[in-house]
Amino acid sequence: MVDTLDVFEALLSTAERLAKEINAKALVLVYPPAEDLEINFSGDIIIISRESEVSSKKEKKNNVKNLSFPVSIGLQNLLNLISAFLKSRGIADKNEFFVYVTNESVGVKRIEEKSSISDEFFEKFEKYSNVISRVLEIAIELSIEGREGMPVGTIFVIGDTKEVMKHSHQLVPNPFKGHNLNILDPKVKNVIKEFSFLDGAFIVSSKGRIIAAGRYLDVDPKSLDVSLPQGLGSRHLASAAITKVTKAVAITLSESGTVRIFKNGRIVFEYNPRLAINL
Numbered sequence: 311m312v313d314t315l316d317v318f319e320a321l322l323s324t325a326e327r328l329a330k331e332i333n334a335k336a337l338v339l340v341y342p343p344a345e346d347l348e349i350n351f352s353g354d355i356i357i358i359s360r361e362s363e364v365s366s367k368k369e370k371k372n373n374v375k376n377l378s379f380p381v382s383i384g385l386q387n388l389l390n391l392i393s394a395f396l397k398s399r400g401i402a403d404k405n406e407f408f409v410y411v412t413n414e415s416v417g418v419k420r421i422e423e424k425s426s427i428s429d430e431f432f433e434k435f436e437k438y439s440n441v442i443s444r445v446l447e448i449a450i451e452l453s454i455e456g457r458e459g460m461p462v463g464t465i466f467v468i469g470d471t472k473e474v475m476k477h478s479h480q481l482v483p484n485p486f487k488g489h490n491l492n493i494l495d496p497k498v499k500n501v502i503k504e505f506s507f508l509d510g511a512f513i514v515s516s517k518g519r520i521i522a523a524g525r526y527l528d529v530d531p532k533s534l535d536v537s538l539p540q541g542l543g544s545r546h547l548a549s550a551a552i553t554k555v556t557k558a559v560a561i562t563l564s565e566s567g568t569v570r571i572f573k574n575g576r577i578v579f580e581y582n583p584r585l586a587i588n589l
């Protein structure tokens with residue numbers, strides 16, 4: 311039997327040839343099965359890993375960039391995020407291509423207009439990458455599992471904690487008060503899930519400390535000129551608004567199962583894990 315690494319290496323050499331032939335702007339390795347692969351490509355190389363800690367030691371060559379995405383968000387979403395990343399970094403422009411390789415496929419992706427995620431999102435994403443990834447992971451699991459079999463909706467507001475606290479108040483006594491719990495601690499995942507039934511939002515610092523749960527966001531989407539696609543109610547409007555009035559990122563889980571990331575009052579990422587095909 312041929313092992314995963316052999317398959318990946320064979321796909322990689324096809325991807326290298328393809329990238330060269332079509333003058334692709336970047337070659338993207340999605341969750342490669344080994345760290346020290348020999349990659350022959352003169353353009354930008356992006357390595358997507360599942361590790362939450364991205365070590366810079368692997369960025370030996372300056373055309374290699376590591377991005378960490380520990381959760382599986384479905385290939386299409388991942389490719390859209392990569393498109394947006396390449397565009398925001400000036401690596402590739404609209405209608406240019408990148409080639410990607412996964413454990414099972416090689417493909418070409420054209421950079422589309424719609425893949426416009428603000429630079430700021432990636433700055434934030436890189437800065438709080440571990441925390442955002444962990445919250446996404448929890449939101450995705452909650453979307454699939456629900457709580458005691460019932461669908462759950464909630465909000466996580468990450469970063470700019472001081473300002474977020476100023477623009478919110480407790481709906482119920484804060485269960486996290488006086489505790490020093492960090493969302494990056496694997497044991498804390500279940501605690502978050504347990505409290506996901508509370509109305510309101512979880513407030514998480516940029517380093518992952520859980521500041522509060524059951525927090526009502528005191529924002530007025532109308533006066534802040536926040537507009538969202540029809541069908542999104544007060545949970546989503548409040549999430550968009552808090553990211554307009556502060557520098558925070560908000561991640562919402564809708565009772566319908568869709569997970570969204572908001573930044574600067576806009577949706578920058580949308581994904582329904584219940585409809586997803588895993589990588």
Ligand SMILES: Nc1ncnc2c1ncn2[C@@H]1O[C@H](COP(=O)(O)OP(=O)(O)OP(=O)(O)O)[C@@H](O)[C@H]1O
Pocket residue numbers: 463464465508509510511525526527528529541542543544545546547548563564565566
């Ligand atoms: N300003 C707010 N701050 C915190 N939580 C809020 C706020 N507004 C609404 N919510 C929460 O959102 C819940 C659902 O409200 P609503 O159904 O209007 O939202 P929605 O955007 O349609 O969300 P869903 O897609 O999950 O139904 C409320 O019960 C409340 O817990």
